[in-house]
Amino acid sequence: xxxxxxxxxxxxxxxxxxxxxxxxxxxxxxxxxxxxxxxxxxxxxxxxxxxxxxxxxxxxxxxxxxxxxxxxxxxxxxxxxxxxxxxxxxxxxxxxxxxxxxxxxxxxxxxxxx
Amino acid sequence: xxxxxxxxxxxxxxxxxxxxxxxxxxxxxxxxxxxxxxxxxxxxxxxxxxxxxxxxxxxxxxxxxxxxxxxxxxxxxxxxxxxxxxxxxxxxxxxxxxxxxxxxxxxxxxx
Numbered sequence: 001x002x003x004x005x006x007x008x009x010x011x012x013x014x015x016x017x018x019x020x021x022x023x024x025x026x027x028x029x030x031x032x033x034x035x036x037x038x039x040x041x042x043x044x045x046x047x048x049x050x051x052x053x054x055x056x057x058x059x060x061x062x063x064x065x066x067x068x069x070x071x072x073x074x075x076x077x078x079x080x081x082x083x084x085x086x087x088x089x090x091x092x093x094x095x096x097x098x099x100x101x102x103x104x105x106x107x108x109x110x111x112x113x114x
Numbered sequence: 115x116x117x118x119x120x121x122x123x124x125x126x127x128x129x130x131x132x133x134x135x136x137x138x139x140x141x142x143x144x145x146x147x148x149x150x151x152x153x154x155x156x157x158x159x160x161x162x163x164x165x166x167x168x169x170x171x172x173x174x175x176x177x178x179x180x181x182x183x184x185x186x187x188x189x190x191x192x193x194x195x196x197x198x199x200x201x202x203x204x205x206x207x208x209x210x211x212x213x214x215x216x217x218x219x220x221x222x223x224x225x
Binding site: 035040041042043044045048058090100102103105106107108 | 118122146156157158159160163201205212213215216217218
């Protein structure tokens with residue numbers, strides 16, 4: 001069982017370029033999430049999806065977009081990358097959206113925007 | 115003020131020591147509480163949920179104080195393998211059941 005996979009593992013990107021971070025889960029979880037983790041700030045929610053076909057904005061959505069065409073995939077797109085988007089990006093999923101649901105995280109994508 | 119606050123540490127302790135971390139949260143409507151563990155350059159993983167009556171899992175004990183809005187994690191008989199960052203996590207129904215993460219407390223257990 002792979003759980004959640006993310007690609008790429010790391011990336012160096014020129015400012016202004018478009019980039020899509022991929023996330024796939026094989027647990028048939030309904031809910032998926034994208035977080036960024038920055039030193040001293042902890043994990044912050046970018047976007048989420050409670051079920052296929054729906055998405056919502058998290059705490060820091062500006063500059064990012066997502067789609068949820070099916071249950072398994074939840075790509076995150078940076079339309080025009082800026083240096084402040086340098087971060088570690090984690091995708092996560094949970095079976096449901098109830099208050100006690102455990103979120104399972106992917107291994108992360110380390111992104112450097114120059 | 116951050117919604118979930120933790121002392122970033124690091125806490126440097128010898129093997130076998132008992133160490134405690136505290137975490138405070140600002141949203142009084144918070145319903146669910148968790149501790150996640152994150153190893154260096156790895157993803158966070160659930161360590162344990164925190165229940166109102168307190169709960170224990172082996173060497174780990176979690177406590178919740180709703181009146182004071184803080185959560186604690188106690189680790190007894192520390193092992194080298196306990197070295198990691200411990201994230202305090204809060205779920206609030208009035209925030210769409212989204213998880214809010216603290217910045218984490220780093221623990222280093224020395225031989």
